[in-house]
Amino acid sequence: MSSKNVTTDVVSVDEQAFEKADEATVDEDGFEVVDETPEFQATVQMEVQAKVDANHPDGMVDTSDERIYGATLEQEECIRAREAELERISAQAEMGTQDGREKRTRDIAARRSAERRAEFQKRAASVNPMADPERDDPREELTQEQLAAVNTQAMRLSEKLDGWSQAAIGRRLGEVVAGGTDMMSAVVGVFEELQTAPGQVVPIGKLEDVNRKEVSIDGTVTQLWESDSPAIQQVGLIEDDSGRTKLTVWEKSNQPWMEEGERVRIHGAAKNWYNGRVSVAVTGWSTVMFPERGRWWE
Structure with missing residues (x-):
């Protein structure tokens, strides 16, 4: 059978005081050095009385007409800040609901x-x-x-x-x-x-009369062929009832592929001249649409 022996050293209050006395600091003459600035701590009675003085209406003296009677400085600052915030919110709400203010603002903006x-x-x-x-x-x-x-x-x-x-x-x-x-x-x-005004779809046969670098056209891709340049994605011919012209799609334009016989509408195509003939090129700034693509009901 095993047993456990627990030994506890109990030190009395007098012994603790005696040990602290041995640890006291002495001067050269052998006298104990006393701290001239001791730390004062409030007793329990003092703390209770302080709470009573801070919270009871009769326990605080009103020192100023601007002070909030019965509140500490911290509480008073919180109250003042909250009142100021409420006044600001109230003023904004009142200005925001003025009769006719919204209509006057719209009228001024329109004028x-x-x-x-x-x-x-x-x-x-x-x-x-x-x-x-x-x-x-x-x-x-x-x-x-x-x-x-x-x-x-x-x-x-x-x-x-x-x-x-x-x-x-x-x-x-x-x-x-x-x-x-x-x-x-x-x-x-x-x-x-x-x-041929800006923003209008220009007939392909009228491209030579347009004095702009960018045009919008609508026609059918009648022919496509392979290009020897890696910078060209597609090259071919596009035409409508008024004429036809060469169409080039640059590789870096990231435009969708076109098929022969497909109707294409191009906005912002770049107009070029080569050997006295006008042509158009699809760039990254162009917009390519297929009006008849996806018309499953036909």
Whole structure:
């Protein structure tokens, strides 16, 4: 049978005091050195009384009219900060719900936008007189017979020109007729002008007349052949009812592949000249779309 003996050394309070006395520091004369700045600690009674003084309304003396009676400095700072935050939130809420404030803001924004647009059109009028917002409607100078003819031709051209309204076509046509051009020549000139305007899909046969580096075309890829240059992804011919031209797709453009006989619409194609002939190239800035691809119902 095993047993465990536990020995505990119990030291009395007097012995602990005697041991601390032996550890006391003495000076050269043999006298004990006493700390002249002892650390004072509050008793339990003092701590209890302090809590009573801090929390009881009758235990704190009001020293200032600006102080919050019955609160410590830390509590007072928290209260002041919270009150200031609530005032700020209340002010924002009141300003945000003013009657008509939202509508006035929209009106101001719309007015400034119109002013900037008018200023831009005035600057553009130095290059293109049609852009002048203050010019009079040229159709007011036409006779009744000329105005009727302009309206008829404008309605007919609007069916052939995508993206142009009848009013815009009629205004431009009236300006040309008012300048002295006969009706037939005015119709042909305005049609070609608006047909090749920026942003419009240009007939391939009219590419030579376009004075821009980038054009948009819509046609059918009629032929593709292999290229000897590794920088070219595809090369071939694209055509529509007005003509055909050479089409080059650069390897770095990351554009989708085209198939022979497929209809392709290209926006932002780069127009080039080679040996006196115009051609187009698809770059990384171009957009290639296939209007008839994926038409499973056909």
